[in-house]
Amino acid sequence: MDVNGKRTDATVLLVDDTAAGRYAIGALLRRAGHQVVAVATGHEALVELDARLRRGILPDVALVDVDLADMDGFELCRRIKARPHMAHLPVVHFSASSVSPGDRCRGLEAGGDAYLTVPTEPEEIDAVVRAAVRSARLRADDQALARRLTLLSETIVTIQAARSLQELADAAANGTARLTGGPAAVFFLGADDELYRGTSKDRSSLAPPDEGAHRAVAGLLRRLTRGQSGVQITTVPAPLWPAGFFRPGVQHDARLVLNLTQDGKAAVCLATPTRGVRALAPEEETLVARLAQATALAAEPLLMYQVERHVALTLQHSFLPQPHRLPELHGLDTVVRYVPASQQTEIGGDFYAVLRTGEGALAAVGDVVGHSLDAATVMVEIRHALRAYCVDESDPAALAERLDRMLQHYHPALTATVCLVLVDPATGRTRIANAGHIPPLVMRGNGTADYVKASGPLLGVGLPHPAPTELFLEAGDRLLMVTDGLIETRGTDLAVSMEHLRAACAGAPPGLEALCDTLLDCFGHEREDDIAMLALQPAPRAPSGRG
Structure with a gap:
């Protein structure tokens, strides 16, 4: 564990063409708490990475000997970094013979993250491996946040362009699903207690919830938002949340992000399941809360338009x-x-x-x-x-x-x-x-x-x-x-x-x-x-x- 409480024990792909080297470095990495996958050549390393990529379990770091028999470690690094789904994998070069500044520069130019001279103290190898993994995870977190911010911006543009409550609900549900990586449902409860619903595209259209389920959700939203202001985040257990809104016929606990429109007359709810999917990180919930606020702002004029339309149609039908x-x-x-x-x-x-x-x-x-x-x-x-x-x-x-x-x-x-x-x-x-x-x-x-x-x-x-x-x-x-x-x-x-x-x-x-x-x-x-x-x-x- 590091000082922030994050686990940095890693799965290390060790590439060394000497059996003694694989044994020695592998043993000290295992003693430090890491898992080690050892191979002897650059070709074996690429085959192993491809197999793990298909299973979705890439190692956290590659520790690569510069002096391999079939290709040097710099070439192996370039090949790893050239593959889109592996480009984020940190590579640490090590060598007992190629230790000049030029060799270190070649490693960095090939895309390597660090360079070790061996033999060295076990603590240094462990520290360099952990640092490379930690940096890669921070970069991945930053990239993921940037992607989510982009998704949030794109969704807000889409919901602001919505011309109806149904179009808005569908756009907000799809945006929520993209932010969270799972199914989502969005609800608007108007001042007249009329419930508008949208579901993300990944939800099957079979067996939609019946009117009883919609009435239950409407009653739940009324109770949860009564006397509230600002964004409210809460979990509703499955017995209280009707089945079928996320997956047909399946009952889930629901994580609700609730917000009232500015005039306080209508409630907006962004709902995601909590069973069978990973829990949302705090920063993800923050983005969903921002989306709920933007959706409430976009819903208010459309809800007002519904009132105006009702008045106009009443006039037309009356006269x-x-x-x-x-x-x-x-x-x-x-x-x-x-x-x-x-x-x-x-x-x-x-x-x-x-x-x-x-x-x-x-x-x-x-x-x-x-x-x-x-x-x-x-x-x-x-x-x-x-x-x-x-x-x-x-x-x-x-x-x-x-x-x-x-x-x-x-x-x-x-x-x-x-x-x-x-x-x-x-x-x-x-x-x-x-x-x-x-x-x-x-x-x-x-x-x-x-x-x-x-x-x-x-x-x-x-x-x-x-x-x-x-x-x-x-x-x-x-x-x-x-x-x-x-x-x-x-x-x-x-x-x-x-x-x-x-x-x-x-x-x-x-x-x-x-x-x-x-x-x-x-x-x-x-x-x-x-x-x-x-x-x-x-x-x-x-x-x-x-x-």
Whole structure:
């Protein structure tokens, strides 16, 4: 043991081509407490090292005679140091004949760590061996710490870039696993007691813990963090820690590193097993604690966003009419769909409306540009303004002009898109004003599908809106309006996505419900934006006499 209490007894690879030398030096090393593996040549030494490398048990130091029969000790040292997995092995040269300063320099240039002249006192040989081993272990510790610090930095960069709590939990779990060399799980317990979990990639996906296990962990985190502040490190025995979070079906004691977010409303837990894996060194636990602090800082805005998103979705669902509450429009069938974006993305301002007017039915689909709670609230304002304006105005272009002025007056920094369609169910006459939106698609009874040539400026930019585009819808024709969240894909030109939508509509089965369901099945998975969709179809009517 050295003065710091660290064991420095070593396994020594002794390379000496004389049997007497191997016996004498080996005996004094064994008396000093070391284990000795003795070989006679440089070739035998390399074979022995290769065999031990495969078993993961390299010696701690090589004590090499300079004057070997097959290669000199300097060449053997160079070959050892040239192998990546052996480069850290300390090499001590010794010689009874090559003792000049030039020989010592050759040993150092070859990568040797020390040079002994024999014969010498047994204590000196022991001291040099121990010093070489101690220096190598210190270097290895420093290198390991540097690697862990690099891993910590890389993980912090990754978690700071996370766009969702799930992405953050997975990144923190993988970072913890890399720091500790074993499986890991990460938990966030929000103010609403909702538990978010991530596990490291090395954990099998089979047999995930059930809801009872998640409830148990949530209750445990509540108790452990109640009234606490700062980082807390504790061990939870296996009977209290549910099985399966680290390895499927296996029960472990769990080492928990806990930290509250800055506002104290949510708990972050980095968990690692303590059974079947080596115990973490104090410096490793310190790094995991730093990771827990960084994870808590990254989790706080994402948790706040969850609250904001909930408020926005509540607004959207409160103000968008549910399908069963759409107004009854004699002679016209309508179907709507609204699908919020996945939780990995921000809040949108998509909306739809179906309204009665003095000249027929007004259908609208729009999107406030931007993703935020502000966009959601402005969406509500536009929809209510449209409801008010259409009481005494039905013309779609005039309504677009009014909405444009309203947006400029109250929200000059925002813009929006909207498509307004006025249908007379009795005749099928349809007038369309399009303010920067994807134009509507008309599917005729003969199986064709084409976009209506209707365009105009965004709402909020103050440009004049053209007269409505006019067409007639026959019984069996369908008209579809969507927001770009249905088809817009990062890296794909919108015109290409619009053509894909047109082709899907041409091949869609009859009926409005089937049309909307087909399109959502084709395009609506894992979208990065909200989706609003409105489809309408004139009911069968008597011939109008129109020539």
